Amino acid sequence: xxYWIKRFSRYRLNSFYQENRxxxxxxxxxIVTFAPMASIKPSVPxxxxxxxxxxxxxxxxxxxxxKSVFRKYGYQQIETPSMExxxxxTGKYGxxxxxxxxxxxxSGDFWNEAERQKQKTGSFEYNSKSLTPLISEKALRYDxxxxxxxxxxxxxxxxxxxxxRFQVQPVWRADRPQKGRYREFxxxxxxxxxxxxxxxxxxxxxxxxxxxxxxxxxxxxxKINNRKILSGIAEIIDKADSIIDLxxxxxxxxxxxxxxxxxxxxxxxxxxxxxxxxxxVILLEGTNEVKLESLRKALAGSTIGLNGCDEIETVLxxxxxxxxxxxxxxxxxxLARGLNYYTGAIFEVKTNEAAMGSIGGGGRYDDLTGMFGLxxxxxxxxxxxxxxxxxxxxxxxxxxxAASQSTKLLICCFDKEGEKFALPLLQELRRKDINAxxxxxxxxxKKQLDYANSKNIPYTxxxxxxxxxxxxxxxxxxxxxxxxxxxxxxIVGE
Amino acid sequence: xxYWIKRFSRYRLNSFYQENRxxxxxxxxxIVTFAPMASIKPSVPxxxxxxxxxxxxxxxxxxxxxKSVFRKYGYQQIETPSMExxxxxTGKYGxxxxxxxxxxxxSGDFWNEAERQKQKTGSFEYNSKSLTPLISEKALRYDxxxxxxxxxxxxxxxxxxxxxRFQVQPVWRADRPQKGRYREFxxxxxxxxxxxxxxxxxxxxxxxxxxxxxxxxxxxxxKINNRKILSGIAEIIDKADSIIDLxxxxxxxxxxxxxxxxxxxxxxxxxxxxxxxxxxVILLEGTNEVKLESLRKALAGSTIGLNGCDEIETVLxxxxxxxxxxxxxxxxxxLARGLNYYTGAIFEVKTNEAAMGSIGGGGRYDDLTGMFGLxxxxxxxxxxxxxxxxxxxxxxxxxxxAASQSTKLLICCFDKEGEKFALPLLQELRRKDINAxxxxxxxxxKKQLDYANSKNIPYTxxxxxxxxxxxxxxxxxxxxxxxxxxxxxxIVGE
Numbered sequence: 001x002x003y004w005i006k007r008f009s010r011y012r013l014n015s016f017y018q019e020n021r022x023x024x025x026x027x028x029x030x031i032v033t034f035a036p037m038a039s040i041k042p043s044v045p046x047x048x049x050x051x052x053x054x055x056x057x058x059x060x061x062x063x064x065x066x067k068s069v070f071r072k073y074g075y076q077q078i079e080t081p082s083m084e085x086x087x088x089x090t091g092k093y094g095x096x097x098x099x100x101x102x103x104x105x106x107s108g109d110f111w112n113e114a115e116r117q118k119q120k121t122g123s124f125e126y127n128s129k130s131l132t133p134l135i136s137e138k139a140l141r142y143d144x145x146x147x148x149x150x151x152x153x154x155x156x157x158x159x160x161x162x163x164x165r166f167q168v169q170p171v172w173r174a175d176r177p178q179k180g181r182y183r184e185f186x187x188x189x190x191x192x193x194x195x196x197x198x199x200x201x202x203x204x205x206x207x208x209x210x211x212x213x214x215x216x217x218x219x220x221x222x223k224i225n226n227r228k229i230l231s232g233i234a235e236i237i238d239k240a241d242s243i244i245d246l247x248x249x250x251x252x253x254x255x256x257x258x259x260x261x262x263x264x265x266x267x268x269x270x271x272x273x274x275x276x277x278x279x280x281v282i283l284l285e286g287t288n289e290v291k292l293e294s295l296r297k298a299l300a301g302s303t304i305g306l307n308g309c310d311e312i313e314t315v316l317x318x319x320x321x322x323x324x325x326x327x328x329x330x331x332x333x334x335l336a337r338g339l340n341y342y343t344g345a346i347f348e349v350k351t352n353e354a355a356m357g358s359i360g361g362g363g364r365y366d367d368l369t370g371m372f373g374l375x376x377x378x379x380x381x382x383x384x385x386x387x388x389x390x391x392x393x394x395x396x397x398x399x400x401x402a403a404s405q406s407t408k409l410l411i412c413c414f415d416k417e418g419e420k421f422a423l424p425l426l427q428e429l430r431r432k433d434i435n436a437x438x439x440x441x442x443x444x445x446k447k448q449l450d451y452a453n454s455k456n457i458p459y460t461x462x463x464x465x466x467x468x469x470x471x472x473x474x475x476x477x478x479x480x481x482x483x484x485x486x487x488x489x490x491i492v493g494e
Numbered sequence: 495x496x497y498w499i500k501r502f503s504r505y506r507l508n509s510f511y512q513e514n515r516x517x518x519x520x521x522x523x524x525i526v527t528f529a530p531m532a533s534i535k536p537s538v539p540x541x542x543x544x545x546x547x548x549x550x551x552x553x554x555x556x557x558x559x560x561k562s563v564f565r566k567y568g569y570q571q572i573e574t575p576s577m578e579x580x581x582x583x584t585g586k587y588g589x590x591x592x593x594x595x596x597x598x599x600x601s602g603d604f605w606n607e608a609e610r611q612k613q614k615t616g617s618f619e620y621n622s623k624s625l626t627p628l629i630s631e632k633a634l635r636y637d638x639x640x641x642x643x644x645x646x647x648x649x650x651x652x653x654x655x656x657x658x659r660f661q662v663q664p665v666w667r668a669d670r671p672q673k674g675r676y677r678e679f680x681x682x683x684x685x686x687x688x689x690x691x692x693x694x695x696x697x698x699x700x701x702x703x704x705x706x707x708x709x710x711x712x713x714x715x716x717k718i719n720n721r722k723i724l725s726g727i728a729e730i731i732d733k734a735d736s737i738i739d740l741x742x743x744x745x746x747x748x749x750x751x752x753x754x755x756x757x758x759x760x761x762x763x764x765x766x767x768x769x770x771x772x773x774x775v776i777l778l779e780g781t782n783e784v785k786l787e788s789l790r791k792a793l794a795g796s797t798i799g800l801n802g803c804d805e806i807e808t809v810l811x812x813x814x815x816x817x818x819x820x821x822x823x824x825x826x827x828x829l830a831r832g833l834n835y836y837t838g839a840i841f842e843v844k845t846n847e848a849a850m851g852s853i854g855g856g857g858r859y860d861d862l863t864g865m866f867g868l869x870x871x872x873x874x875x876x877x878x879x880x881x882x883x884x885x886x887x888x889x890x891x892x893x894x895x896a897a898s899q900s901t902k903l904l905i906c907c908f909d910k911e912g913e914k915f916a917l918p919l920l921q922e923l924r925r926k927d928i929n930a931x932x933x934x935x936x937x938x939x940k941k942q943l944d945y946a947n948s949k950n951i952p953y954t955x956x957x958x959x960x961x962x963x964x965x966x967x968x969x970x971x972x973x974x975x976x977x978x979x980x981x982x983x984x985i986v987g988e
Contacts, residue, residue: 042582042644042866045632048575050645052652053659056571072924074901074931076949077550081542081678082576082634082664083596088536102577103599105630107668111622128605135629136599138539140576150536151544158546160948162934165547170576174601184575197934199913206921321917372536407568419693423815427700430566437568440656440691454654455570 047175047183053455057406058390058399062215063168066188066384069211070166073203075190078165080147083138092146092371100174102183103136110135140172144189145368145381152193153372161194161377180387191381193368198311201345201364202318204382208349208360209327215389216398219352220359221328225335226312227342227363229295232305233281233333236298237274244336246270250282251334258282281333288316288331295333311344328352341365347382354392359385407455409436412448413463416441421468425461428492452478461491541669541677551900552884552893553680556709557662560682560878563705564660567697569684572659574641577632586640586865594668596677597630604629634666638683639862639875646687647866655688655871674881685875687862692805695839695858696812698876702843702854703821709883710892713846714853715822719829720806721836721857723789726799727775727827730792731768738830740764744776745828752776775827782810782825789827805838822846835859841876848886853879901949903930906942907957910935915962919955922986946972955985 044050051059067077089101106113114134118124141147144167152159168188177183190207192200201224208222230247234240245268249261256264261282262275275282280298284291292309299305312331319329335346337358344364351359362382369377393399409429411422419441429436437457439448445462452460460476467473472485486494538544545553561571583595600607608628612618635641638661646653662682671677684701686694695718702716724741728734739762743755750758755776756769769776774792778785786803793799806825813823829840831852838858845853856876863871887893903923905916913935923930931951933942939956946954954970961967966979980988 042647043579044575044644044648045577045579048577050575050649051573052649053570053572056573060571071900072927072929074929074949076547076900077554078547079545079550081538081544082666083539083542083678085537085539100601102601104634105597105599105626107594107596109622111620111625126605128603131605132599140598150538153536154538155544155546160945162945164931172576184577195934197936199932199934210924318913318917321914322921406565406570410568419812420815423812427816430704433566435566435568437658438693440689440693442691451654451656455568 045183047177047181049182049184053406058393059386061399062386062389062393063186063188065214066211066386067166067168069207069214070190072210073164073190073207075164075166075192078148078151078167079169080141080144080151080167082140082170084141084147084150086133086137086139088150089139089142089146093142097142101142102140102172102174103132104138104140106135106137141169142173143171144169144187145191146371148189148191149368150372152377153369153374156374162192162200163194164190164192166190180391182387186386188384188386189381190383191368191379193377193379196378198314198345199318200380201311201315202322204347204362204380205315205319205327205329206322206324208347208382209324211384212327212349212359212389213325215393216396217351217353217392218326219328220326221330221350221352223330223332223335223348223350224312224315225331225333225346226308227339227344227346228304228308228311229299229333230308230336230339232299232302232308233278235302235305237270237277239270239274242268242270244339246278247334247336253282284333288312288329291331291333292316308344315345337361338363343367345380351392354395356388356392359388359392361385407435407437407457409434409459409461410448410452410455410457411436411438411461411463412445412452413438413441414445417465417468418463422461422463425488425491428488432492449478539677541671541675543676543678547900552887553880555893556880556883556887557680557682559708560705560880561660561662563701563708564684566704567658567684567701569658569660569686572642572645572661573663574635574638574645574661576634576664578635578641578644580627580631580633582644582866583633583636583640587636591636595636596634596666596668597626598632598634600629600631635663636667637665638663638681639685640865642683642685643862644866646871647863647868650868656686656694657688658684658686660684674885676881680880682878682880683875685862685873687871687873690872692808692839693812694874695805695809696816698841698856698874699809699813699821699823700816700818702841702876703818705878706821706843706853706883707819709887710890711845711847711886712820713822714820715824715844715846717824717826717829717842717844718806718809719825719827719840720802721833721838721840722798722802722805723793723827724802724830724833726793726796726802727772729796729799731764731771733764733768736762736764738833740772741828741830747776778827782806782823785825785827786810802838809839831855832857837861839874845886848889850882850886853882853886855879901929901931901951903928903953903955904942904946904949904951905930905932905955905957906939906946907932907935908939911959911962912957916955916957919982919985922982926986943972 083104086103090098093101114131117134124130148165148167152163166189168186170184170186172184175181175183190204205222205224212220230243231240233246234243239246246265249264253261265275266272278298280294284294292313296306296309299309316329335348337346337348342363343366346363347361348358349360360383362380364378364380366378367375368379411426413419413422419438422438426436426438439451449460458478460478462474462476471487473488473491474483475486475491476483577598580597584592587595608625611628618624642659642661646657660683662680664678664680666678669675669677684698699716699718706714724737725734727740728737733740740759743758747755759769760766772792774788778788786807790800790803793803810823829842831840831842836857837860840857841855842852843854854877856874858872858874860872861869862873905920907913907916913932916932920930920932933945943954952972954972956968956970965981967982967985968977969980969985970977
């Protein structure tokens with residue numbers, strides 16, 4: 001009984017109370033059991049997370065690395081508000097997306113105001129859809145792309161194009177939480193708008209290469225495709241609507257072979273003649289250059305398809321001059337993400353060292369700001385999947401053991417005299433930009449050393465009466481346990 | 495007429511339409527005028543802001559400086575979710591505060607769910623208060639203190655005390671926006687819980703001193719008081735409820751003199767005898783030591799008051815050993831912020847170089863986590879007012895002209911050949927961690943140099959056919975206009 005009530009939500013407990021208020025025995029049990037619930041441990045909303053000091057150091061390492069590379073390539077940081085007008089966001093992510101936007105309840109007497117507006121409209125049916133616009137006019141941002149488009153339109157007179165911006169901020173989605181999927185998570189985007197040069201595409205490949213190499217990844221693949229190649233393939237067989245069916249099938253070549261693919265495509269309405277035409281596409285292999293050569297032959301009849309090949313070739317040529325550090329760059333015509341909005345290059349990044357989906361992606365879109373009335377602005381952008389990169393780095397043990405951000409040295413002392421002795425040394429170290437702490441006096445040495453260990457502080461200095469008399473302090477390396485005597489001057493000098 | 499309609503909100507336009515639908519002339523005008531509204535410029539919710547690249551560089555400078563000082567003193571960063579359960583926040587900020595919490599509408603079919611729950615409760619009156627808990631269970635955090643208390647309780651078994659944490663994240667308040675007051679703004683807090691040592695208070699004074707000095711402030715005052723001194727004053731005249739009246743009156747000494755204060759206090763119910771007893775407190779002046787001496791005499795009859803004096807003295811003694819860089823530390827018994835929750839030290843920071851309210855504040859609280867069922871945890875913390883510090887720094891022109899984060903060098907070229915020539919140089923510079931850009935070919939030189947100027951890029955390199963032949967590139971200092979010829983090797987070397 002008690003166990004059962006404990007699992008009650010507050011609301012269910014309330015209805016239980018209403019039903020059983022005539023039964024004194026149950027009521028006593030309910031009250032007794034309810035009492036400890038007041039001091040139940042607090043929690044965070046599902047799908048959201050706290051980040052501990054250790055996690056923050058690691059997350060900062062990832063974000064700082066990516067940001068420094070963005071800056072190196074001339075990208076500038078902006079931030080937009082967490083809340084946008086609901087009208088800015090609605091309709092930009094499809095019907096399914098709209099449902100996943102977190103709406104913010106109007107402040108003040110929202111219900112009175114809703115009633116007032118409702119009366120003007122005549123008959124009114126109460127439901128979530130009809131009420132939402134009356135009680136909510138703001139929402140949490142769902143991604144960084146739509147707010148960026150809004151930013152560009154709002155600030156178009158202050159911006160010099162091409163505008164290269166990056167943005168690292170949380171976004172919120174009312175998705176069903178599951179492993180690796182959260183309701184609040186950071187996006188890490190760089191975009192350039194107002195330049196159609198393919199140099200931008202090439203530089204994004206370099207940015208992925210440099211940032212992920214700096215994070216310690218050694219074997220990863222940047223896949224590149226071009227929407228125009230996909231359009232070209234669809235054009236030569238006159239099947240624009242089936243391009244996804246086609247790429248899904250081609251992707252299975254290793255598993256089911258040409259015969260399997262042929263069978264699958266015929267089931268999906270492709271003809272033998274279609275398949276004959278695109279056979280070179282299905283069997284595409286070799287280096288990027290060889291693949292491009294085959295594609296050009298297959299797409300000879302499609303202007304847009306050949307144009308896509310030219311674009312890919314230009315990007316590859318830029319990269320050939322610049323050289324990649326660790327990335328494999330692979331033309332992959334089965335890459336078909338974002339077909340609804342990408343109009344040129346399409347990117348996706350995968351690590352080959354861990355089983356993990358895409359850790360980054362992006363592409364070119366030709367009309368980002370059109371939704372806010374500013375036409376003809378082309379753009380291209382990429383995104384890093386920070387949470388997944390975190391998981392990969394943890395699995396591969398790539399996080400530096402000694403975080404540069406944490407305390408380097410803890411001074412331990414035992415009384416007010418020790419504190420007085422320690423404080424000038426402490427401040428001297430801090431003046432030299434060394435992160436250092438003095439444990440407040442009064443605690444036993446074991447407690448102080450436990451504190452150092454729990455914070456991964458690599459060195460401790462112990463100041464007892466003997467040390468104060470001799471002026472020789474004991475410096476302990478907490479990793480090796482080695483202790484050495486040093487004067488204050490020596491410590492500060494080192 | 496047109497002007498008038500343009501100022502309509504969408505909803506008012508709708509009611510205008512309902513009222514005038516029988517009048518064809520007005521309707522035509524309405525439709526014609528309404529059409530351009532669809533492409534009206536997008537906006538952000540009132541009280542929220544976009545931050546441009548220039549503003550971000552400056553904000554990062556402030557935040558990075560403060561964070562680096564927090565770390566130097568052993569504080570570790572955490573982050574908590576933007577949304578907390580409504581039950582975590584409600585009742586923690588008083589009735590007025592509760593009204594200013596932004597509530598998040600439940601996702602899914604919230605109205606259907608609300609109806610379901612409503613039926614269980616029997617009779618139900620529709621209003622904002624009764625509906626809120628049925629349609630919202632999450633809210634945006636209102637400050638960083640309550641989420642921190644929740645964090646400490648939730649993670650108490652993973653935490654080693656004393657726990658020194660800092661947190662720099664936005665908070666949201668449904669306040670009426672006005673100059674300098676926003677609905678979304680960053681808080682910048684450091685707190686230590688689980689240590690009653692006054693060394694912590696002293697270190698917060700040092701943190702304020704070091705961080706604000708590093709930001710370039712030269713003349714600022716850290717005011718310190720102690721709740722126990724205020725309690726002591728109230729105790730000797732037996733007027734615990736009037737302590738605010740008293741401090742407000744004392745604060746006017748310069749303006750209205752002792753006679754004015756006496757008059758005001760008597761109007762507020764103090765007796766002549768009261769005033770005689772606290773006259774030394776009203777007339778308190780001199781150095782902190784002299785003030786303490788006078789206070790001890792006046793508070794001789796109050797144990798708690800003397801205890802407060804001891805605490806202040808201990809903090810002053812710590813500071814005397816460590817020395818301050820730029821701050822004036824001033825014992826100010828009129829400082830009475832946060833009397834509802836502070837139980838020991840009270841801090842406030844003001845700049846003397848600009849007319850601005852407090853740019854920081856904090857204090858000690860004895861039962862932070864009690865609200866979540868964990869008793870007996872004492873803590874002390876401070877906060878930096880980042881937005882106000884930004885305004886002060888802008889007024890005093892303290893932001894570095896050349897931001898270290900932006901592009902150092904722009905390479906200008908005019909054709910594909912120039913790009914090919916430029917790319918290896920560009921990547922060489924980037925490999926040396928120099929932020930550099932290549933303007934995509936095809937634009938006129940003027941446009942490229944305008945771009946450099948708008949981004950405050952200090953150097954440009956121009957690559958024309960002559961430069962490619964000779965190998966001598968023209969490096970232009972954009973500030974002075976001076977141009978010099980350099981080889982690629984020389985540029986990379988420098």
